[in-house]
Amino acid sequence: MNPGSLNVLIADPVHEDGVALLRQHATVDIRPGLSRSELEQIIGNYDALIVRGTTKVPASVINYGHRLRVIARAGAGLDNIDVSAARVQGVEVVNSPDANTIAVAEHTLALMLALARRLIAADQSMKAGRWEKSQSMGSDLSGRTLGIIGFGRIGRQVAKRAQAFGMRVIVNQPRLTPELALEWGVEQRDLPDLLRESDFVTLHVPMRPETEGLIGANELALMKPTAYLINTARGGVVDEPALLTALEEGRLAGAGLDVFEHEPNVDSALAGHPKVVATPHIGASTEDAQRAAALSVVEQVLAVLRRQRASETLALKIVPLEKVVPHEAFDPRRVADLAARLEEEGRLVNPPVVAEWGDHYVVLDGATRTTALKQLNFPHTIVQVVSPEEDEGVQLHTWYHAISGGEVSSLLKTLQHVPGLKLTAVPVDHIQEAMRARNALAYLLTADNRGFLLEVAPDAEGDWLDVLNATVNCYTGWGRVERTLVTDRDVLRAQYPEMVALVVFPQFTPESVLRIATEGRVMPAGITRFVIPGRVLRLNAPLQRLRADEPLGAKSAWLDHLVQEKLARRRVRYYQEPVVLLDE
Structure with a gap:
Protein backbone atom coordinates (compact mmCIF):
# COMPACT_ATOMS: atom_id res chain seq x y z
CA MET A 1 0.00 0.00 0.00
CA ASN A 2 1.31 3.43 -0.99
CA PRO A 3 -0.32 6.48 0.67
CA GLY A 4 0.64 8.71 -2.23
CA SER A 5 -0.74 6.57 -5.06
CA LEU A 6 -3.93 4.87 -6.12
CA ASN A 7 -4.40 1.80 -3.95
CA VAL A 8 -6.55 -1.14 -5.02
CA LEU A 9 -7.52 -4.15 -2.90
CA ILE A 10 -8.33 -7.44 -4.63
CA ALA A 11 -10.22 -9.58 -2.11
CA ASP A 12 -10.98 -12.60 -4.33
CA PRO A 13 -8.77 -14.32 -6.92
CA VAL A 14 -9.00 -12.73 -10.37
CA HIS A 15 -7.18 -13.53 -13.60
CA GLU A 16 -3.50 -12.59 -13.63
CA ASP A 17 -3.85 -10.54 -16.83
CA GLY A 18 -6.25 -8.18 -15.07
CA VAL A 19 -3.87 -7.85 -12.11
CA ALA A 20 -0.96 -7.11 -14.44
CA LEU A 21 -2.92 -4.34 -16.19
CA LEU A 22 -3.95 -2.84 -12.86
CA ARG A 23 -0.39 -2.83 -11.52
CA GLN A 24 0.69 -0.60 -14.40
CA HIS A 25 -1.41 2.19 -12.91
CA ALA A 26 -1.91 1.51 -9.19
CA THR A 27 -0.52 -0.18 -6.10
CA VAL A 28 -2.31 -3.53 -5.82
CA ASP A 29 -2.78 -5.67 -2.72
CA ILE A 30 -4.18 -9.19 -3.17
CA ARG A 31 -5.71 -10.49 0.08
CA PRO A 32 -8.26 -13.27 -0.41
CA GLY A 33 -10.13 -14.79 2.51
CA LEU A 34 -10.60 -11.63 4.57
CA SER A 35 -13.33 -11.68 7.20
CA ARG A 36 -15.77 -8.80 7.39
CA SER A 37 -14.03 -7.32 10.44
CA GLU A 38 -10.63 -7.60 8.74
CA LEU A 39 -12.01 -5.89 5.65
CA GLU A 40 -13.51 -3.11 7.77
CA GLN A 41 -10.13 -2.48 9.41
CA ILE A 42 -8.19 -1.99 6.16
CA ILE A 43 -10.68 -0.76 3.55
CA GLY A 44 -10.09 2.89 4.53
CA ASN A 45 -6.65 2.66 2.89
CA TYR A 46 -7.96 1.84 -0.58
CA ASP A 47 -9.46 3.73 -3.52
CA ALA A 48 -10.97 0.64 -5.14
CA LEU A 49 -12.10 -2.84 -4.12
CA ILE A 50 -12.37 -5.80 -6.50
CA VAL A 51 -14.24 -8.97 -5.53
CA ARG A 52 -15.84 -11.96 -7.20
CA GLY A 53 -18.61 -13.94 -5.52
CA THR A 54 -16.99 -15.00 -2.25
CA THR A 55 -16.30 -11.73 -0.45
CA LYS A 56 -19.36 -9.92 0.87
CA VAL A 57 -19.36 -6.12 0.82
CA PRO A 58 -22.08 -4.95 3.23
CA ALA A 59 -22.84 -1.37 4.26
CA SER A 60 -20.56 -1.64 7.30
CA VAL A 61 -17.52 -2.26 5.06
CA ILE A 62 -18.48 0.58 2.72
CA ASN A 63 -18.91 2.95 5.66
CA TYR A 64 -15.27 2.40 6.63
CA GLY A 65 -14.06 3.03 3.07
CA HIS A 66 -13.57 6.78 3.32
CA ARG A 67 -11.23 6.75 0.29
CA LEU A 68 -13.29 4.28 -1.69
CA ARG A 69 -14.25 5.40 -5.19
CA VAL A 70 -15.37 2.18 -6.81
CA ILE A 71 -16.30 -1.42 -5.98
CA ALA A 72 -15.97 -3.95 -8.80
CA ARG A 73 -17.40 -7.43 -9.14
CA ALA A 74 -15.42 -9.55 -11.60
CA GLY A 75 -18.57 -11.31 -12.72
CA ALA A 76 -22.21 -10.73 -13.53
CA GLY A 77 -24.08 -10.52 -10.21
CA LEU A 78 -24.03 -7.82 -7.56
CA ASP A 79 -25.90 -9.64 -4.79
CA ASN A 80 -22.80 -9.75 -2.56
CA ILE A 81 -22.46 -5.94 -2.65
CA ASP A 82 -24.75 -3.47 -0.87
CA VAL A 83 -25.28 -1.31 -3.95
CA SER A 84 -27.66 1.08 -2.18
CA ALA A 85 -25.14 1.81 0.59
CA ALA A 86 -22.46 2.41 -2.03
CA ARG A 87 -24.63 4.90 -3.91
CA VAL A 88 -25.39 6.82 -0.71
CA GLN A 89 -21.65 7.32 -0.23
CA GLY A 90 -20.95 8.20 -3.84
CA VAL A 91 -19.09 4.94 -4.48
CA GLU A 92 -19.55 3.55 -7.98
CA VAL A 93 -20.31 -0.15 -8.43
CA VAL A 94 -19.26 -1.89 -11.64
CA ASN A 95 -19.29 -5.47 -12.88
CA SER A 96 -18.69 -7.50 -16.01
CA PRO A 97 -22.08 -8.93 -17.04
CA ASP A 98 -20.96 -9.83 -20.55
CA ALA A 99 -17.67 -11.50 -19.73
CA ASN A 100 -19.08 -14.82 -18.49
CA THR A 101 -22.20 -14.97 -20.66
CA ILE A 102 -20.96 -17.64 -23.04
CA ALA A 103 -19.32 -19.70 -20.30
CA VAL A 104 -22.53 -19.88 -18.22
CA ALA A 105 -24.67 -20.59 -21.27
CA GLU A 106 -22.41 -23.47 -22.29
CA HIS A 107 -22.38 -24.83 -18.74
CA THR A 108 -26.18 -24.79 -18.75
CA LEU A 109 -26.24 -26.94 -21.89
CA ALA A 110 -23.59 -29.22 -20.36
CA LEU A 111 -25.82 -29.85 -17.34
CA MET A 112 -28.80 -30.51 -19.62
CA LEU A 113 -26.80 -33.03 -21.66
CA ALA A 114 -25.40 -34.69 -18.55
CA LEU A 115 -28.93 -35.19 -17.20
CA ALA A 116 -30.56 -36.18 -20.49
CA ARG A 117 -27.89 -38.76 -21.34
CA ARG A 118 -27.18 -39.92 -17.75
CA LEU A 119 -23.50 -39.18 -18.31
CA ILE A 120 -22.44 -39.07 -14.65
CA ALA A 121 -23.87 -42.49 -13.79
CA ALA A 122 -22.45 -43.98 -16.99
CA ASP A 123 -19.00 -42.61 -16.21
CA GLN A 124 -19.07 -43.85 -12.62
CA SER A 125 -20.12 -47.36 -13.67
CA MET A 126 -17.27 -47.55 -16.16
CA LYS A 127 -14.77 -46.44 -13.53
CA ALA A 128 -16.15 -49.09 -11.23
CA GLY A 129 -15.47 -51.77 -13.89
CA ARG A 130 -19.11 -52.26 -14.96
CA TRP A 131 -20.57 -52.14 -18.47
CA GLU A 132 -24.13 -50.96 -17.78
CA LYS A 133 -25.35 -49.98 -21.20
CA SER A 134 -29.02 -50.71 -20.63
CA GLN A 135 -29.15 -48.73 -17.37
CA SER A 136 -27.71 -45.68 -19.15
CA MET A 137 -30.64 -45.13 -21.50
CA GLY A 138 -31.14 -41.39 -21.99
CA SER A 139 -33.24 -38.97 -24.01
CA ASP A 140 -32.66 -36.50 -26.82
CA LEU A 141 -32.68 -32.75 -26.53
CA SER A 142 -33.97 -32.44 -30.06
CA GLY A 143 -37.73 -32.02 -30.15
CA ARG A 144 -37.95 -31.20 -26.44
CA THR A 145 -39.22 -27.92 -24.99
CA LEU A 146 -36.85 -25.71 -23.04
CA GLY A 147 -38.34 -23.13 -20.69
CA ILE A 148 -36.06 -20.20 -19.91
CA ILE A 149 -36.92 -18.05 -16.91
CA GLY A 150 -35.08 -14.77 -17.36
CA PHE A 151 -34.27 -13.77 -20.91
CA GLY A 152 -31.27 -11.50 -20.46
CA ARG A 153 -27.78 -11.93 -21.87
CA ILE A 154 -27.27 -15.49 -20.63
CA GLY A 155 -30.83 -16.60 -21.30
CA ARG A 156 -30.56 -15.50 -24.94
CA GLN A 157 -27.30 -17.37 -25.48
CA VAL A 158 -28.84 -20.50 -23.92
CA ALA A 159 -31.78 -20.16 -26.33
CA LYS A 160 -29.44 -19.85 -29.30
CA ARG A 161 -27.57 -23.03 -28.37
CA ALA A 162 -30.70 -24.96 -27.48
CA GLN A 163 -32.20 -24.13 -30.87
CA ALA A 164 -29.05 -25.51 -32.50
CA PHE A 165 -29.95 -28.82 -30.78
CA GLY A 166 -33.41 -28.65 -32.32
CA MET A 167 -35.26 -27.61 -29.17
CA ARG A 168 -38.39 -25.47 -28.95
CA VAL A 169 -37.76 -22.52 -26.64
CA ILE A 170 -40.35 -20.75 -24.52
CA VAL A 171 -39.45 -17.92 -22.14
CA ASN A 172 -40.78 -16.05 -19.14
CA GLN A 173 -39.55 -12.48 -19.08
CA PRO A 174 -41.42 -9.38 -17.90
CA ARG A 175 -41.95 -6.83 -20.68
CA LEU A 176 -40.70 -9.11 -23.43
CA THR A 177 -41.58 -7.34 -26.67
CA PRO A 178 -43.00 -9.25 -29.66
CA GLU A 179 -40.09 -7.91 -31.72
CA LEU A 180 -37.50 -9.41 -29.34
CA ALA A 181 -39.32 -12.74 -29.21
CA LEU A 182 -39.44 -12.83 -33.01
CA GLU A 183 -35.76 -11.88 -33.30
CA TRP A 184 -34.70 -14.78 -31.07
CA GLY A 185 -37.28 -17.28 -32.28
CA VAL A 186 -38.87 -17.82 -28.86
CA GLU A 187 -42.40 -17.79 -27.45
CA GLN A 188 -43.49 -15.82 -24.36
CA ARG A 189 -45.30 -17.68 -21.55
CA ASP A 190 -46.43 -16.79 -18.07
CA LEU A 191 -44.62 -18.75 -15.37
CA PRO A 192 -47.28 -21.43 -14.64
CA ASP A 193 -47.71 -22.27 -18.34
CA LEU A 194 -43.94 -22.40 -18.89
CA LEU A 195 -43.53 -24.85 -16.00
CA ARG A 196 -46.32 -27.09 -17.31
CA GLU A 197 -45.06 -27.23 -20.91
CA SER A 198 -41.30 -27.54 -20.44
CA ASP A 199 -39.17 -30.67 -20.50
CA PHE A 200 -36.25 -28.62 -19.18
CA VAL A 201 -36.57 -25.47 -17.10
CA THR A 202 -33.48 -23.26 -16.72
CA LEU A 203 -33.14 -20.24 -14.45
CA HIS A 204 -31.30 -17.05 -15.43
CA VAL A 205 -32.58 -14.35 -13.09
CA PRO A 206 -30.68 -12.14 -10.64
CA MET A 207 -30.95 -12.63 -6.88
CA ARG A 208 -33.40 -10.01 -5.67
CA PRO A 209 -36.12 -9.94 -3.01
CA GLU A 210 -38.74 -10.62 -5.68
CA THR A 211 -36.85 -13.64 -7.06
CA GLU A 212 -36.00 -15.28 -3.72
CA GLY A 213 -37.70 -18.68 -3.60
CA LEU A 214 -39.09 -18.10 -7.09
CA ILE A 215 -39.27 -21.87 -7.65
CA GLY A 216 -40.93 -23.37 -4.59
CA ALA A 217 -43.20 -26.32 -3.83
CA ASN A 218 -46.16 -24.90 -5.77
CA GLU A 219 -44.07 -24.22 -8.86
CA LEU A 220 -42.37 -27.63 -8.75
CA ALA A 221 -45.80 -29.27 -8.54
CA LEU A 222 -46.64 -27.75 -11.95
CA MET A 223 -43.68 -29.39 -13.68
CA LYS A 224 -43.83 -32.71 -15.50
CA PRO A 225 -42.49 -35.69 -13.55
CA THR A 226 -40.18 -36.27 -16.55
CA ALA A 227 -38.84 -32.71 -16.49
CA TYR A 228 -35.47 -31.44 -15.33
CA LEU A 229 -34.65 -28.21 -13.47
CA ILE A 230 -31.39 -26.37 -14.20
CA ASN A 231 -30.05 -23.57 -11.99
CA THR A 232 -26.90 -21.66 -12.88
CA ALA A 233 -28.23 -18.33 -11.55
CA ARG A 234 -28.32 -18.05 -7.73
CA GLY A 235 -29.06 -20.73 -5.16
CA GLY A 236 -31.67 -18.67 -3.31
CA VAL A 237 -33.92 -18.57 -6.37
CA VAL A 238 -34.93 -22.18 -5.64
CA ASP A 239 -36.52 -23.52 -2.44
CA GLU A 240 -33.96 -26.28 -1.90
CA PRO A 241 -35.92 -28.36 0.66
CA ALA A 242 -38.93 -28.34 -1.68
CA LEU A 243 -36.73 -29.44 -4.59
CA LEU A 244 -35.24 -32.28 -2.54
CA THR A 245 -38.73 -33.47 -1.57
CA ALA A 246 -39.89 -33.41 -5.20
CA LEU A 247 -36.89 -35.49 -6.28
CA GLU A 248 -37.30 -38.04 -3.48
CA GLU A 249 -41.00 -38.44 -4.20
CA GLY A 250 -40.37 -38.99 -7.91
CA ARG A 251 -42.23 -35.83 -8.99
CA LEU A 252 -39.22 -34.56 -10.92
CA ALA A 253 -36.78 -36.46 -13.13
CA GLY A 254 -33.68 -34.61 -11.98
CA ALA A 255 -31.85 -31.32 -11.48
CA GLY A 256 -28.61 -29.74 -12.64
CA LEU A 257 -27.30 -27.34 -10.01
CA ASP A 258 -24.26 -25.09 -10.20
CA VAL A 259 -25.36 -22.78 -7.37
CA PHE A 260 -26.65 -23.28 -3.85
CA GLU A 261 -28.27 -21.09 -1.24
CA HIS A 262 -25.30 -21.49 1.09
CA GLU A 263 -21.86 -21.83 -0.47
CA PRO A 264 -19.54 -23.65 -0.23
CA ASN A 265 -21.95 -26.57 0.10
CA VAL A 266 -20.17 -29.93 0.16
CA ASP A 267 -22.35 -31.91 2.58
CA SER A 268 -25.69 -31.06 1.01
CA ALA A 269 -28.27 -33.83 0.70
CA LEU A 270 -29.39 -32.13 -2.48
CA ALA A 271 -25.94 -32.10 -4.08
CA GLY A 272 -25.49 -35.77 -3.12
CA HIS A 273 -28.84 -36.92 -4.51
CA PRO A 274 -28.51 -39.50 -7.32
CA LYS A 275 -30.89 -37.51 -9.55
CA VAL A 276 -28.80 -34.35 -9.25
CA VAL A 277 -25.77 -33.31 -11.25
CA ALA A 278 -24.00 -30.80 -9.03
CA THR A 279 -21.05 -28.53 -9.73
CA PRO A 280 -19.36 -26.06 -7.33
CA HIS A 281 -20.45 -22.76 -8.89
CA ILE A 282 -18.17 -23.11 -11.89
CA GLY A 283 -20.50 -21.80 -14.58
CA ALA A 284 -18.23 -18.84 -15.23
CA SER A 285 -15.01 -20.72 -14.47
CA THR A 286 -13.34 -20.87 -17.83
CA GLU A 287 -9.98 -19.34 -18.64
CA ASP A 288 -11.55 -17.15 -21.31
CA ALA A 289 -14.41 -15.94 -19.09
CA GLN A 290 -12.21 -15.17 -16.10
CA ARG A 291 -9.70 -13.27 -18.21
CA ALA A 292 -12.45 -11.26 -19.90
CA ALA A 293 -14.13 -10.52 -16.55
CA ALA A 294 -10.87 -9.37 -14.95
CA LEU A 295 -9.87 -7.14 -17.85
CA SER A 296 -13.36 -5.67 -18.09
CA VAL A 297 -13.62 -4.64 -14.43
CA VAL A 298 -10.02 -3.41 -14.28
CA GLU A 299 -10.64 -1.12 -17.24
CA GLN A 300 -13.80 0.20 -15.55
CA VAL A 301 -12.01 0.68 -12.23
CA LEU A 302 -9.20 2.63 -13.88
CA ALA A 303 -11.72 4.78 -15.76
CA VAL A 304 -13.39 5.71 -12.47
CA LEU A 305 -10.11 6.41 -10.70
CA ARG A 306 -8.85 8.57 -13.56
CA ARG A 307 -12.01 10.65 -13.54
CA GLN A 308 -11.51 13.58 -11.19
CA ARG A 309 -14.29 14.59 -8.87
CA ALA A 310 -15.12 18.28 -8.82
CA SER A 311 -13.67 18.51 -5.31
CA GLU A 312 -10.45 16.82 -6.45
CA THR A 313 -9.88 19.45 -9.16
CA LEU A 396 8.58 27.41 3.54
CA HIS A 397 10.06 30.63 4.84
CA THR A 398 11.29 31.33 8.35
CA TRP A 399 10.06 34.34 10.29
CA TYR A 400 12.39 36.28 12.56
CA HIS A 401 11.18 37.82 15.82
CA ALA A 402 11.55 41.51 16.65
CA ILE A 403 11.18 41.89 20.43
CA SER A 404 10.08 45.18 22.00
CA GLY A 405 8.98 46.31 25.44
CA GLY A 406 11.84 46.83 27.90
CA GLU A 407 15.56 46.98 28.49
CA VAL A 408 18.11 44.67 26.86
CA SER A 409 19.50 43.70 30.24
CA SER A 410 16.06 42.68 31.48
CA LEU A 411 15.49 40.50 28.42
CA LEU A 412 18.87 38.78 28.76
CA LYS A 413 18.31 38.16 32.46
CA THR A 414 14.90 36.64 31.70
CA LEU A 415 16.34 34.34 29.01
CA GLN A 416 19.00 33.08 31.40
CA HIS A 417 16.25 31.45 33.43
CA VAL A 418 14.95 29.34 30.53
CA PRO A 419 15.55 25.66 31.44
CA GLY A 420 18.11 24.08 29.13
CA LEU A 421 19.05 27.32 27.33
CA LYS A 422 22.63 28.57 27.08
CA LEU A 423 23.44 32.11 25.93
CA THR A 424 26.90 32.47 24.36
CA ALA A 425 28.26 35.90 23.44
CA VAL A 426 29.63 36.03 19.87
CA PRO A 427 30.83 39.03 17.83
CA VAL A 428 28.04 40.24 15.59
CA ASP A 429 30.18 39.98 12.45
CA HIS A 430 30.69 36.23 13.02
CA ILE A 431 27.37 35.26 14.51
CA GLN A 432 25.73 33.79 11.38
CA GLU A 433 28.69 31.53 10.72
CA ALA A 434 28.80 30.54 14.37
CA MET A 435 25.13 29.58 14.37
CA ARG A 436 25.66 27.25 11.42
CA ALA A 437 28.90 25.80 12.77
CA ARG A 438 27.53 25.10 16.24
CA ASN A 439 24.04 24.08 15.14
CA ALA A 440 22.53 26.65 17.47
CA LEU A 441 18.80 27.14 17.98
CA ALA A 442 19.03 30.78 16.85
CA TYR A 443 21.01 33.94 17.43
CA LEU A 444 19.97 37.15 19.13
CA LEU A 445 21.05 40.66 18.09
CA THR A 446 20.50 43.32 20.72
CA ALA A 447 19.75 47.01 20.23
CA ASP A 448 23.14 47.85 21.79
CA ASN A 449 24.88 45.83 19.02
CA ARG A 450 25.74 42.66 20.90
CA GLY A 451 25.23 39.13 19.62
CA PHE A 452 24.36 35.92 21.46
CA LEU A 453 23.95 32.33 20.30
CA LEU A 454 20.92 30.55 21.73
CA GLU A 455 22.11 26.98 22.30
CA VAL A 456 20.96 23.86 24.11
CA ALA A 457 22.83 23.57 27.39
CA PRO A 458 24.76 20.33 27.99
CA ASP A 459 22.66 19.56 31.06
CA ALA A 460 19.30 20.27 29.38
CA GLU A 461 16.60 17.76 30.28
CA GLY A 462 14.68 18.15 27.03
CA ASP A 463 15.81 18.14 23.41
CA TRP A 464 16.32 21.13 21.10
CA LEU A 465 12.61 21.49 20.33
CA ASP A 466 11.67 21.59 24.01
CA VAL A 467 14.26 24.31 24.64
CA LEU A 468 13.22 26.26 21.52
CA ASN A 469 9.56 26.28 22.57
CA ALA A 470 10.47 27.34 26.12
CA THR A 471 12.67 30.15 24.78
CA VAL A 472 10.00 31.59 22.46
CA ASN A 473 7.37 31.31 25.18
CA CYS A 474 9.70 33.13 27.56
CA TYR A 475 10.38 36.23 25.46
CA THR A 476 6.82 36.29 24.15
CA GLY A 477 5.69 36.61 27.75
CA TRP A 478 8.37 39.22 28.50
CA GLY A 479 7.54 41.69 25.72
CA ARG A 480 5.85 42.28 22.41
CA VAL A 481 6.93 40.12 19.46
CA GLU A 482 6.53 41.03 15.80
CA ARG A 483 7.21 38.63 12.94
CA THR A 484 9.50 39.87 10.17
CA LEU A 485 11.58 38.65 7.26
CA VAL A 486 14.00 41.58 7.57
CA THR A 487 17.38 41.38 9.33
CA ASP A 488 18.61 44.93 8.60
CA ARG A 489 18.54 46.58 12.04
CA ASP A 490 18.26 50.13 10.68
CA VAL A 491 15.11 49.17 8.77
CA LEU A 492 13.77 47.34 11.81
CA ARG A 493 14.42 50.32 14.13
CA ALA A 494 12.39 52.49 11.77
CA GLN A 495 9.53 49.97 11.87
CA TYR A 496 9.79 49.12 15.57
CA PRO A 497 11.35 52.05 17.45
CA GLU A 498 11.11 50.24 20.79
CA MET A 499 12.79 47.07 19.53
CA VAL A 500 15.40 45.74 21.95
CA ALA A 501 16.44 42.56 20.14
CA LEU A 502 16.03 40.51 16.99
CA VAL A 503 15.95 36.70 17.09
CA VAL A 504 17.12 35.06 13.85
CA PHE A 505 16.41 31.36 13.30
CA PRO A 506 18.03 28.93 10.88
CA GLN A 507 16.04 28.00 7.80
CA PHE A 508 13.85 24.97 8.44
CA THR A 509 12.94 22.44 5.75
CA PRO A 510 9.38 21.32 5.02
CA GLU A 511 10.38 17.70 5.74
CA SER A 512 11.66 18.51 9.23
CA VAL A 513 8.54 20.49 10.10
CA LEU A 514 6.20 17.76 8.82
CA ARG A 515 8.12 15.06 10.67
CA ILE A 516 7.87 17.00 13.93
CA ALA A 517 4.10 17.37 13.51
CA THR A 518 3.48 13.69 12.83
CA GLU A 519 5.42 12.85 16.00
CA GLY A 520 2.76 14.76 17.93
CA ARG A 521 4.97 17.79 18.60
CA VAL A 522 4.85 21.39 17.39
CA MET A 523 7.14 24.22 16.41
CA PRO A 524 6.82 27.48 18.34
CA ALA A 525 4.14 29.79 16.94
CA GLY A 526 5.27 32.42 14.45
CA ILE A 527 8.49 30.91 13.14
CA THR A 528 7.41 28.99 10.04
CA ARG A 529 5.57 30.58 7.14
CA PHE A 530 4.25 28.45 4.28
CA VAL A 531 3.60 30.30 1.03
Missing part, protein backbone atom coordinates in the same frame (compact mmCIF):
# COMPACT_ATOMS: atom_id res chain seq x y z
CA LEU A 314 -9.46 21.89 -6.26
CA ALA A 315 -7.58 19.33 -4.10
CA LEU A 316 -10.39 19.41 -1.53
CA LYS A 317 -11.29 16.42 0.59
CA ILE A 318 -13.03 15.55 3.84
CA VAL A 319 -10.81 13.88 6.41
CA PRO A 320 -11.15 12.71 10.03
CA LEU A 321 -10.14 15.53 12.36
CA GLU A 322 -8.25 13.08 14.54
CA LYS A 323 -5.77 12.68 11.67
CA VAL A 324 -5.25 16.44 11.28
CA VAL A 325 -2.32 17.76 13.31
CA PRO A 326 -0.86 21.28 13.65
CA HIS A 327 2.79 21.94 12.93
CA GLU A 328 3.07 24.95 15.24
CA ALA A 329 1.74 26.05 18.60
CA PHE A 330 -1.50 28.04 18.68
CA ASP A 331 -3.03 30.72 20.89
CA PRO A 332 -5.80 29.20 23.05
CA ARG A 333 -7.58 32.57 23.24
CA ARG A 334 -7.78 32.86 19.46
CA VAL A 335 -9.03 29.28 19.27
CA ALA A 336 -11.80 30.01 21.78
CA ASP A 337 -12.82 33.17 19.92
CA LEU A 338 -12.92 31.38 16.57
CA ALA A 339 -14.85 28.43 18.00
CA ALA A 340 -17.54 30.85 19.19
CA ARG A 341 -17.67 32.47 15.75
CA LEU A 342 -17.94 29.12 13.98
CA GLU A 343 -20.84 28.11 16.19
CA GLU A 344 -22.58 31.41 15.49
CA GLU A 345 -21.96 31.57 11.74
CA GLY A 346 -22.32 27.85 11.00
CA ARG A 347 -19.94 27.76 8.07
CA LEU A 348 -16.31 27.03 7.22
CA VAL A 349 -15.27 29.95 5.04
CA ASN A 350 -11.73 28.94 3.99
CA PRO A 351 -10.61 25.31 4.21
CA PRO A 352 -7.32 24.74 6.06
CA VAL A 353 -4.37 23.82 3.89
CA VAL A 354 -2.64 20.56 4.79
CA ALA A 355 0.09 18.27 3.56
CA GLU A 356 -0.50 14.52 3.64
CA TRP A 357 2.43 13.01 5.52
CA GLY A 358 2.31 9.36 6.47
CA ASP A 359 -1.00 8.68 8.15
CA HIS A 360 -1.62 12.32 9.05
CA TYR A 361 -2.60 15.63 7.51
CA VAL A 362 -0.25 18.32 8.75
CA VAL A 363 -1.74 21.82 8.84
CA LEU A 364 0.33 24.30 6.88
CA ASP A 365 -2.17 27.12 7.27
CA GLY A 366 -5.28 27.05 9.43
CA ALA A 367 -4.20 25.59 12.77
CA THR A 368 -6.62 27.83 14.65
CA ARG A 369 -9.52 26.65 12.48
CA THR A 370 -8.77 22.97 12.87
CA THR A 371 -8.15 23.27 16.61
CA ALA A 372 -11.42 25.17 17.05
CA LEU A 373 -13.31 22.44 15.20
CA LYS A 374 -11.66 19.82 17.39
CA GLN A 375 -12.73 21.66 20.52
CA LEU A 376 -16.28 21.72 19.13
CA ASN A 377 -16.09 17.90 18.73
CA PHE A 378 -16.45 17.85 14.96
CA PRO A 379 -15.59 14.38 13.58
CA HIS A 380 -14.46 15.62 10.15
CA THR A 381 -13.29 18.72 8.35
CA ILE A 382 -12.71 19.90 4.80
CA VAL A 383 -9.08 20.46 3.87
CA GLN A 384 -7.15 21.50 0.81
CA VAL A 385 -4.29 19.09 0.25
CA VAL A 386 -0.97 20.26 -1.19
CA SER A 387 2.33 18.48 -1.60
CA PRO A 388 5.49 20.38 -0.59
CA GLU A 389 7.51 17.57 -2.17
CA GLU A 390 5.90 17.72 -5.62
CA ASP A 391 4.61 21.30 -5.87
CA GLU A 392 7.54 23.68 -6.28
CA GLY A 393 5.19 26.60 -5.62
CA VAL A 394 4.76 25.56 -1.98
CA GLN A 395 7.58 27.25 -0.10
CA ILE A 532 0.96 28.38 -0.90
CA PRO A 533 -0.15 29.00 -4.49
CA GLY A 534 -3.54 27.84 -5.71
CA ARG A 535 -5.60 28.66 -2.63
CA VAL A 536 -9.31 27.80 -2.40
CA LEU A 537 -11.15 30.61 -0.60
CA ARG A 538 -14.75 31.44 0.24
CA LEU A 539 -15.94 27.87 0.11
CA ASN A 540 -18.49 28.67 2.85
CA ALA A 541 -19.25 25.01 3.60
CA PRO A 542 -22.15 24.40 6.03
CA LEU A 543 -20.79 23.08 9.31
CA GLN A 544 -24.00 21.21 10.08
CA ARG A 545 -23.15 18.57 7.48
CA LEU A 546 -19.57 18.22 8.74
CA ARG A 547 -20.88 17.67 12.26
CA ALA A 548 -23.45 15.07 11.14
CA ASP A 549 -23.14 11.48 12.34
CA GLU A 550 -22.68 9.83 8.96
CA PRO A 551 -19.89 7.93 7.22
CA LEU A 552 -16.98 9.78 5.71
CA GLY A 553 -17.79 8.45 2.25
CA ALA A 554 -21.26 10.00 2.33
CA LYS A 555 -19.78 13.34 3.34
CA SER A 556 -17.22 13.09 0.54
CA ALA A 557 -20.02 12.61 -1.97
CA TRP A 558 -21.78 15.64 -0.48
CA LEU A 559 -18.61 17.74 -0.79
CA ASP A 560 -18.32 16.81 -4.46
CA HIS A 561 -21.90 17.97 -5.13
CA LEU A 562 -21.28 21.14 -3.10
CA VAL A 563 -18.17 22.04 -5.11
CA GLN A 564 -19.93 21.28 -8.41
CA GLU A 565 -22.73 23.63 -7.47
CA LYS A 566 -20.42 26.42 -6.29
CA LEU A 567 -18.20 26.16 -9.37
CA ALA A 568 -21.26 26.32 -11.63
CA ARG A 569 -22.40 29.50 -9.85
CA ARG A 570 -18.86 30.87 -9.45
CA ARG A 571 -19.31 31.06 -5.70
CA VAL A 572 -15.91 29.71 -4.74
CA ARG A 573 -12.62 31.53 -5.35
CA TYR A 574 -9.40 29.93 -6.53
CA TYR A 575 -6.27 32.07 -6.36
CA GLN A 576 -3.40 30.68 -8.40
CA GLU A 577 -0.91 33.24 -7.07
CA PRO A 578 0.57 32.62 -3.60
CA VAL A 579 -1.66 33.78 -0.78
CA VAL A 580 -0.76 34.26 2.86
CA LEU A 581 -3.71 34.18 5.26
CA LEU A 582 -3.34 35.32 8.82
CA ASP A 583 -5.40 32.66 10.54
CA GLU A 584 -9.00 33.55 11.29
